[in-house]
Amino acid sequence: MVKIFWFRKDLRIFDNRALEHFIEDTKPGEKFLLLYIKNRNSFKYFGEMRVSFLYESLKEMVILLKEKGYNFNIIKGDSPIVFKELQSKYGNISVYANRQTEPYSIERDKAIMDFLSTKGSSLKLYSDTTLFEPDEITKDDGNPYSVFTPFSRKCLNLISENHYKSSNCKIEKLSPEDNISSEIFKYEDLKKSPLFCGGRTEGLRLLKEFYKNGLDKYKSQRDFPSVKGTSFLSAHLHFGTVSIRECYRAALKKQKEIKNDEEVKVWMNELLWREFYYHITHHFPYVINSSFKKQYDKLEWNYDEKSFKKWCEGKTGYPIVDAGMRQLNEEGWMHNRVRMITAMFLTKDLFIDWRWGEKYFAEKLIDLDFASNNGGWQWSASTGCDAQPYFRIFNPYLQSQRFDAKGTYIRKYVKELKNVPDKCIHKPDDMNKEQQVNCGVVIGKDYPFPIVEHKSVKENVLNKFKSITK
Numbered sequence: 255m256v257k258i259f260w261f262r263k264d265l266r267i268f269d270n271r272a273l274e275h276f277i278e279d280t281k282p283g284e285k286f287l288l289l290y291i292k293n294r295n296s297f298k299y300f301g302e303m304r305v306s307f308l309y310e311s312l313k314e315m316v317i318l319l320k321e322k323g324y325n326f327n328i329i330k331g332d333s334p335i336v337f338k339e340l341q342s343k344y345g346n347i348s349v350y351a352n353r354q355t356e357p358y359s360i361e362r363d364k365a366i367m368d369f370l371s372t373k374g375s376s377l378k379l380y381s382d383t384t385l386f387e388p389d390e391i392t393k394d395d396g397n398p399y400s401v402f403t404p405f406s407r408k409c410l411n412l413i414s415e416n417h418y419k420s421s422n423c424k425i426e427k428l429s430p431e432d433n434i435s436s437e438i439f440k441y442e443d444l445k446k447s448p449l450f451c452g453g454r455t456e457g458l459r460l461l462k463e464f465y466k467n468g469l470d471k472y473k474s475q476r477d478f479p480s481v482k483g484t485s486f487l488s489a490h491l492h493f494g495t496v497s498i499r500e501c502y503r504a505a506l507k508k509q510k511e512i513k514n515d516e517e518v519k520v521w522m523n524e525l526l527w528r529e530f531y532y533h534i535t536h537h538f539p540y541v542i543n544s545s546f547k548k549q550y551d552k553l554e555w556n557y558d559e560k561s562f563k564k565w566c567e568g569k570t571g572y573p574i575v576d577a578g579m580r581q582l583n584e585e586g587w588m589h590n591r592v593r594m595i596t597a598m599f600l601t602k603d604l605f606i607d608w609r610w611g612e613k614y615f616a617e618k619l620i621d622l623d624f625a626s627n628n629g630g631w632q633w634s635a636s637t638g639c640d641a642q643p644y645f646r647i648f649n650p651y652l653q654s655q656r657f658d659a660k661g662t663y664i665r666k667y668v669k670e671l672k673n674v675p676d677k678c679i680h681k682p683d684d685m686n687k688e689q690q691v692n693c694g695v696v697i698g699k700d701y702p703f704p705i706v707e708h709k710s711v712k713e714n715v716l717n718k719f720k721s722i723t724k
């Protein structure tokens with residue numbers, strides 16, 4: 255029997271639930287393998303910067319484990335085939351991993367589990383990615399929640415130390431002599447995000463910095479994209495270089511340290527939004543390609559490739575939208591407020607199917623997380639659970655004035671507008687010819703006219719939603 259630990263969205267050897275069980279169950283003299291599979295399927299939509307972040311995280315693990323005398327095996331291939339090969343090479347295998355709740359991961363794990371069990375082998379899964387088990391939070395009648403506030407209330411009522419205490423991973427208990435090594439993985443040299451660096455060291459640095467300088471101001475700062483007011487931990491949480499329990503413990507510690515914990519509570523609430531979208535994906539797996547509110551699948555979206563391309567490239571003529579899309583393209587990340595503005599603009603002002611936007615974000619985001627991306631898109635498109643009601647359509651100009659008043663964020667990413675005066679930065683096409691010449695940008699030549707007129711498309715969109723809303 256060979257024991258295999260399969261690292262997936264948990265790239266750390268600290269506070270890792272399945273790893274704790276693996277270490278406990280592996281007896282001296284038992285051969286074991288530490289494994290990561292670079293799966294072709296799951297990489298289909300990954301952007302270069304995301305893969306680069308992942309490689310950095312893997313590299314750090316390779317080095318750390320090597321220092322401790324272990325080999326971390328990174329294998330390229332499709333996981334079901336990899337396990338077939340490992341099974342035929344080693345005979346019985348006992349595989350440990352942390353559970354993934356995305357519908358396609360569940361299907362894949364089931365296929366692997368079924369195959370292994372016919373060979374007297376096994377795949378054991380543990381809960382690690384979220385604070386709560388996928389089935390743990392239900393309404394009193396046992397049904398799943400579809401509204402965030404009561405869901406979060408239930409989470410806060412039920413949470414106990416068991417949910418957030420650190421798991422006890424003493425990897426040193428594994429004997430290096432029993433560690434099997436296989437092939438050496440070749441990393442490709444990929445485009446890096448100027449904003450993010452993978453690996454646990456960096457993840458912990460961000461958490462520490464946020465704990466010191468951001469957590470107690472989170473509520474006041476988090477909505478302003480030109481301010482460093484959020485944790486920047488999403489990609490680390492996705493790849494598991496930092497655990498959700500470490501984040502929750504940090505928030506609890508801060509709460510005890512300060513008098514008014516309102517700012518911290520709002521951050522904890524965001525961590526629960528993440529839990530909520532995992533809950534939705536687990537209980538309503540059809541959201542993978544359908545609207546949560548099924549009647550909205552009848553909407554006749556506008557599949558206009560030309561407008562979509564302009565949105566992707568950040569050339570809509572709406573500075574706040576363009577700044578967001580350019581940040582995404584350049585850095586592989588976008589501020590949450592701007593994710594909402596750009597997603598709402600695509601689905602309402604351009605009335606383009608949220609699935610197109612979801613896919614584009616998936617291709618670009620380093621922190622791509624199926625549940626949160628799908629949830630965020632369906633929230634913005636008003637097709638989701640507890641979504642923004644369809645009649646509350648963001649006005650991109652007002653959002654811009656409110657959350658980027660001086661245009662600092664816009665100027666950073668839409669460089670051609672850098673000399674536009676503050677009062678015109680949100681709608682530069684209002685400048686007359688002389689003003690345009692004075693600030694070095696001719697609208698229609700150096701920066702586009704608005705792709706649509708917000709006011710006039712709004713009515714049309716409302717009618718489309720109204721016609722199928724019961």
Ligand SMILES: Cc1cc2nc3c(=O)[nH]c(=O)nc-3n(C[C@H](O)[C@H](O)[C@H](O)COP(=O)(O)OP(=O)(O)OC[C@H]3O[C@@H](n4cnc5c(N)ncnc54)[C@H](O)[C@@H]3O)c2cc1C
Pocket residue numbers: 476484485486487488489491492524525527528529531588589590591593594597615619621622623624626627628629630631634
């Ligand atoms: C259209 C759209 C798409 C999105 N796609 C993703 C995605 O693919 N991956 C992703 O992690 N988040 C996604 N989000 C949620 C949110 O924008 C990011 O989690 C956040 O911007 C990450 O920055 P941060 O780590 O500094 O967050 P912080 O503000 O510091 O929040 C801490 C953590 O809480 C979680 N979180 C915060 N806000 C949300 C939220 N609204 N929904 C779910 N979890 C949240 C994240 O894990 C985040 O790292 C999306 C939101 C929208 C509107």
